[in-house]
Amino acid sequence: MGTITAVDVYGYELTYAHGEYVMSSGRSSTSQSSTLVRITTEAGAHGWGEVCTLAGTYWPAFAGGARAALAEMLPALIGTDATNLGTVHAAMDGILMGHGYAKSAVDVACWDLLGKKAGLPLVDLLGGRLQQDFPLYEAVPLSAPETMADFVTTRSAAGITCFQVKVGNDPDDDAARLRAVAAAAAPGTTLIADANGGWTLQQAVRAARLIEDLPVHLEQPCARFEDCVVVRGLTRLPMVMDESVLTPADLLAAKTQVGAGSVNLKLGRLGGLTGARMMRDLAVSAGMSLSLEDAWGGDVTTAAVSHLAASTASNDLLSVSFFNDWTNEHVAGYAPRSSKGRGGAPTGPGLGIDVDADLLGAPLLTVRA
Numbered sequence: 001m002g003t004i005t006a007v008d009v010y011g012y013e014l015t016y017a018h019g020e021y022v023m024s025s026g027r028s029s030t031s032q033s034s035t036l037v038r039i040t041t042e043a044g045a046h047g048w049g050e051v052c053t054l055a056g057t058y059w060p061a062f063a064g065g066a067r068a069a070l071a072e073m074l075p076a077l078i079g080t081d082a083t084n085l086g087t088v089h090a091a092m093d094g095i096l097m098g099h100g101y102a103k104s105a106v107d108v109a110c111w112d113l114l115g116k117k118a119g120l121p122l123v124d125l126l127g128g129r130l131q132q133d134f135p136l137y138e139a140v141p142l143s144a145p146e147t148m149a150d151f152v153t154t155r156s157a158a159g160i161t162c163f164q165v166k167v168g169n170d171p172d173d174d175a176a177r178l179r180a181v182a183a184a185a186a187p188g189t190t191l192i193a194d195a196n197g198g199w200t201l202q203q204a205v206r207a208a209r210l211i212e213d214l215p216v217h218l219e220q221p222c223a224r225f226e227d228c229v230v231v232r233g234l235t236r237l238p239m240v241m242d243e244s245v246l247t248p249a250d251l252l253a254a255k256t257q258v259g260a261g262s263v264n265l266k267l268g269r270l271g272g273l274t275g276a277r278m279m280r281d282l283a284v285s286a287g288m289s290l291s292l293e294d295a296w297g298g299d300v301t302t303a304a305v306s307h308l309a310a311s312t313a314s315n316d317l318l319s320v321s322f323f324n325d326w327t328n329e330h331v332a333g334y335a336p337r338s339s340k341g342r343g344g345a346p347t348g349p350g351l352g353i354d355v356d357a358d359l360l361g362a363p364l365l366t367v368r369a
Contacts, residue, residue: 002083002117006040007074007106009067009365010357014052014298014327018151022142024168024198029055032296033063036331036360037070037105039082045116047082048355049108050300051101051268052323058196058295059243059269061101067364069102074367077106083114085274100271104294107272108304108351115350122307122352123345126277130313133344137162137190137291137319138326142169145180152184159341162190162319164219168198171207178211191216192291192319197223197243201230208235217262217318220244225253232259240264240291240318248282255286262318264291267304276308284316293321299332302343303351306336310345331355 015031022028034052041047056062076091088110092103115122123129138160140148152163165181167174178193185191193216199207204221208231211218219240221231232239241254242264254260263283270276276292283290292309294301302324309320322343324334332353336346346352 002081002113003042004039004077004080004082005042006366006368007077008038008040008363009070009074010036010038010360011063011067011364012036012329012331012360014296014329017326017328018141020141021139023166023196024142027055027057027196034296034298035063035066035070035105036300036355037109038355038357039077039106039109039113041082041113045113047109047111047113047116048300048351049105049110049112049272049304050297051105052294052296052298052301053101053268054295061268065099066102066105069096069099070105071365072096073102073106074365078367078369082110083117085110085114089271089274100275101268104268104270104272107274108267108300111273111304112350119349121345121347122273122304122350123310126273126307127311129310129345131310131344133342134309134314134317134320135161136322136325136338136341136343137164137192138321139164139194140166140181142166142177145177148177149180149184152181156186156189159339161186161188161341162192164192164194164319165216166196167193167207168195171199171203171210174207175210178214178216182214182216190319192219192240193217194219194242195221197221201227204231205234208237212237219264225250225258228258238262242291248279251279251282252286255288260288262289262291264293267294267301269295273304273308280308280312284312289316289318291319292317293319294323297323298327299324299330299335299353300351300355303332303336303346303353306343306345307351309343331359
């Protein structure tokens, strides 16, 4: 069942369901270009994966780069056993060093096929179903304080109990944003002030002092690892590391050097479920809590994240995102579907979703035996 005979690459646009998505340093968008990979085996089975990089200003990756990297790597996969993840990664690594974001779509597609071959949902292969459902977070786009507070009020009514509040511009303005959001949030809501590395060290120090009394986590205040170390030493706010964590060594340094108690793991940055599972287990063994997600994506990304989250103990989870709640387009019937601010992993084999290729048009690229 596992021998790869064809790979198709599709592209589609994902528009943001809440208008404009805004982060620090003027980064904003209303849509993102996503890339879907469909792997076909000699038995006619299909596995799906997705990568959506959040433009080219979030990390050194972009949609065109993912598609170009896939065009380089995919011929080496023909004839490979898709259900042997080690062989698949060796084949890709033999063509291109790095480019984990492009490899992540292939990795997830192969996991999908592995689950289908075993007749099991991926959650069972990733450690077992430890949660039937789990709370979801949503990002609050950077805007005026009253607009951000209104967003929290509206989405709290929909059941969301965790918000990643975008900051990272002027510290005084950011403090006003966080105070407005904290005032609007219902009791028990988790708030994460996420600068996405947008503050300079001096700005981050000032911001941390301005919001010291608020019930918030502070996520990736500065782009540079060493600056985050300085900020952590000046605040009692719990710290989350995100953009700086790319390797197991980075993860351990986030705890031992920065003193961060949490880490945000994104599938695309870690080469897919294979890397994310390894980093998840390492973080848990180090006593750190986790945010599990990707940079962006639709139904396929959401399904992959859901299986990793469902196989993680509730005490180890800080936040989880269902990006298909954030986007308007759905290629798998808007599955998995959240309910009242909570998500769960599908119970069918593999990813447990059915992608409708007819919605995608002609492939951008096809490689066949």
